[in-house]
Amino acid sequence: MTKVKCSYLGNLNCEAIHLQSGSLIRTDAPLDHCGKGESFSPTDLLATSLGTCLLTIMAIKAKSKGFDLKGIYLNIEKVMTQNSERKIKELIIDIFIPESTSNETIDFLKKASKECPVYFLVNQTNQRDHEIYIYSNSAPCINNKKKYFYK
Numbered sequence: 792m793t794k795v796k797c798s799y800l801g802n803l804n805c806e807a808i809h810l811q812s813g814s815l816i817r818t819d820a821p822l823d824h825c826g827k828g829e830s831f832s833p834t835d836l837l838a839t840s841l842g843t844c845l846l847t848i849m850a851i852k853a854k855s856k857g858f859d860l861k862g863i864y865l866n867i868e869k870v871m872t873q874n875s876e877r878k879i880k881e882l883i884i885d886i887f888i889p890e891s892t893s894n895e896t897i898d899f900l901k902k903a904s905k906e907c908p909v910y911f912l913v914n915q916t917n918q919r920d921h922e923i924y925i926y927s928n929s930a931p932c933i934n935n936k937k938k939y940f941y942k
Contacts, residue, residue, distance in 0.1 A: 863889070
């Protein structure tokens with residue numbers, strides 16, 4: 792079981808300490824919600840948790856099959872609602888993999904990433920699937936895009 796201590800520091804800033812390791816994260820409210828945007832917002836950390844969880848789960852599964860995912864990365868675009876009810880409307884995830892990655896490996900990674908517990912929670916909460924795209928080169932290209940959804 793993991794324990795985290797969260798403290799309000801004032802001026803819309805918070806601090807979270809991972810008690811096992813002592814690692815520290817600070818947050819600030821975003822510019823569009825009374826903050827200065829000087830560090831991650833709490834909703835930025837949700838998107839970050841999703842991204843790092845996806846990569847970690849895929850890496851664990853890849854390691855069990857004897858290969859390394861070094862060089863894979865992703866970008867997440869967090870879209871907030873524009874009405875008075877502040878919530879995350881959408882998360883768009885772009886996963887970039889080396890050009891030499893086989894279709895078999897891509898399918899393996901898709902299957903592995905479905906085991907991400909953060910993704911389960913985000914989908915349960917929002918009751919919708921978020922868009923995930925895989926690109927087989929270092930720059931997005933419509934023709935190379937493989938779009939899939941978690942169901």
